[in-house]
Structure formats: structure tokens, C-alpha cells
Amino acid sequence: MTTNLKSEFGKVGVLFGGRSAEREVSLMSGKGVLAALQSKGVDAHPFDPAERSLAELAAEKFDCVFIALHGSYGEDGTLQGALEQLGIPYTGPGVMASAIAMDKVMTKRICLSHDVPTPKFAVLDSETTTAEQLQAIAKEFGLPLMLKAPHEGSTIGIAKVEDANGMQAGFDLCAKYDRVVLVEQFVKGRELTVPVIGSGRHARALPIVEIRAPQGNYDYQHKYFSNDTQYLCPAPLDDAFTKRIQALAVNAFNAVGCTGWSRVDFMIRESDNELFLLEINTSPGMTSHSLVPMSAKVAGTEYEDLCIEILRLAKLELKPSQHKPLQK
Numbered sequence: 001m002t003t004n005l006k007s008e009f010g011k012v013g014v015l016f017g018g019r020s021a022e023r024e025v026s027l028m029s030g031k032g033v034l035a036a037l038q039s040k041g042v043d044a045h046p047f048d049p050a051e052r053s054l055a056e057l058a059a060e061k062f063d064c065v066f067i068a069l070h071g072s073y074g075e076d077g078t079l080q081g082a083l084e085q086l087g088i089p090y091t092g093p094g095v096m097a098s099a100i101a102m103d104k105v106m107t108k109r110i111c112l113s114h115d116v117p118t119p120k121f122a123v124l125d126s127e128t129t130t131a132e133q134l135q136a137i138a139k140e141f142g143l144p145l146m147l148k149a150p151h152e153g154s155t156i157g158i159a160k161v162e163d164a165n166g167m168q169a170g171f172d173l174c175a176k177y178d179r180v181v182l183v184e185q186f187v188k189g190r191e192l193t194v195p196v197i198g199s200g201r202h203a204r205a206l207p208i209v210e211i212r213a214p215q216g217n218y219d220y221q222h223k224y225f226s227n228d229t230q231y232l233c234p235a236p237l238d239d240a241f242t243k244r245i246q247a248l249a250v251n252a253f254n255a256v257g258c259t260g261w262s263r264v265d266f267m268i269r270e271s272d273n274e275l276f277l278l279e280i281n282t283s284p285g286m287t288s289h290s291l292v293p294m295s296a297k298v299a300g301t302e303y304e305d306l307c308i309e310i311l312r313l314a315k316l317e318l319k320p321s322q323h324k325p326l327q328k
Helices: 002-009 023-039 054-060 078-086 095-102 104-113 129-141 166-177 221-225 239-256 293-298 303-312
Strands: 012-017 042-048 064-067 121-125 146-150 158-159 180-185 187-197 209-212 230-232 258-267 275-281
Touching: 002 146, 012 023, 023 042, 023 209, 023 303, 064 158, 064 303, 078 095, 078 121, 095 275, 104 121, 104 180, 104 239, 104 275, 121 129, 121 258, 129 146, 129 166, 129 180, 146 166, 158 166, 166 180, 187 239, 187 293, 209 221, 209 293, 239 275, 293 303
Parallel strands: 012 042, 012 064
Antiparallel strands: 121 180, 146 158, 146 180, 187 209, 187 258, 209 230, 258 275
16 A cells, blocks of 8 residues: 555655745645655655755656645745646645735635625735724614635634724734735634635535634634634534535635635524625645544545545646747
């Protein structure tokens, strides 16, 4: 078994760490993936793009790489583009889908065009928005509302504003991380996430996870380090609603152009059970608290086997044979 996997994958790089605000989480994800692959006999090696250059990545002559990077320079299409140039197959969505999903605003626009509902939203410039405009937005959207840095993840650069006096502080927090700030209508209700694995018509949703954080505050600490957050998997929903949510997750996954694997986050509004997409994560966490491994385990797939399944989906969008020199 181990010999077969070693010959099947060749030399594998596990990319983790990186330079984004999510480096700490990526280090945890990558170490878990690396240990899992090595335990299966895969010839896997660590590679931290924050400490080593693209030239060194090329020199390693990896046959494929597992991307366990989160956030900028790893989940946003930039690294995927470099890997395409180097001809190294990689896990997860390609250049365009990674770039789109990393932008919560663009994700919303595309998903809305494919009949996937999202909360009402507006986009504010980080540098030019005035205090008067913030107060007008608070009045228009109602309180509480959410402010987000639309190109960050792992609950970094996010603020829940409970009253108008908190608008400026919330806005300033988000503006530290991004050139624009996303204003989003607050949806009170149940938080769900749906892992999706595969591509196109072969994409399939795994069991739904419901997240119940203390006081509904699923922040960075509760997401990665606290044992106080409850996770219900499969989520306690009737079969028809479960299938509807899973179908919507696959629809959103395909609408953005995702391949390989991703995680789609939703809210169910308490008042009327309406469903709203929050975001799509194209390089989900693989830590001890992460939701994709949790869902996969309920479906009968252990962490190590999940890593192998994801690695088997590594690919290039533009195969080297498709590059043709210009004819003079």
C-alpha cells in the first residue's frame, strides 16, 4: 500500500505557513497534512513560501503539491498562477476560482447570478468613506450589522456592530486589512458549513456541520483553539432541507468555478428559515478543530484518507502540452 502511494504521487510538496494574516492557522493545517501523507507512505516534504523562494520551489522538482496555505499569497490565485507557470499540479481550485472566492464581494455577485442567495451588502472604500456615510449605512441596513475585510478569512478583519457608536471602530478594524470594507446585513440564526469535493458534475457535498459557538460568537479563538464551540454533524435538519442545502453548496461551488475541494458557509435565518450563503473557502483549514475533516469522518473517511483523496484531485488547469510557441 505505501509503495503504491509513493509511486502514484512521486515527490509531494506540502505548502503551508506563508505570509498572510492566517499564517498561524496554515502552519497547523500543513503540519497535520504532512504527517497524514507521510503516515500513508507518501514521499511528502514541507515547503514554506514565506521562507523559501519560487526558484527553490521549482528546484525541488515536486511532482505535485498539496496547498495548505490560507489567505493572501496562497488561497487567492497568485500561487496557483505561479504553479501553472512551473507546471506543478496542485490541490484545490485554479487561478480564477481561487481569486474570485477570496473576494467575498465578487463571490456574492456571481452566486446571486446563479440563484444562490446572500445577505444584503454594500462596499465602502477604506480611505474615502466618511463618518456621515457610516451612519447612513447603519440606518439603511439596521443594527446589528457585519463589517468585513472581504479578502481575509479565519474571522480576521471582521466586526459585528451592535450600535451606531461602534460603526467607526468596526470600520477602522476592517480597513487595516483591506482597501475596501464589506457591509453585510446581519443574519440571526444557525450557522452551517458544507464541504464539497470533486469537480463539475462529479462534485459532491459531504455531511453538513452546524456550528454553535458561545453567544453565537464564532471568532478566531472559538474557531481554532476553544473547546467551548459545539459542532453538530450531521446537522439536525430534515432530509429535504439537508438535500436542498447540499445542492445549493454544489451550485455555488460550480458557479465560482471551483474544482478539487472547498467549503461553503451558510446561515439559516431564524425568523423564516431562509438560507443565505456567506462565503466559499477554497483552501479550508485542516487543523484538529477544522470542519472538513470532521464532516468527512462522519461520512466514513478518516483524516489521512481525506488527505489522499484531496491529493488525488491535484491538477493543472493549463497542461504543459497546451503551451505553443509563437510562430514568426
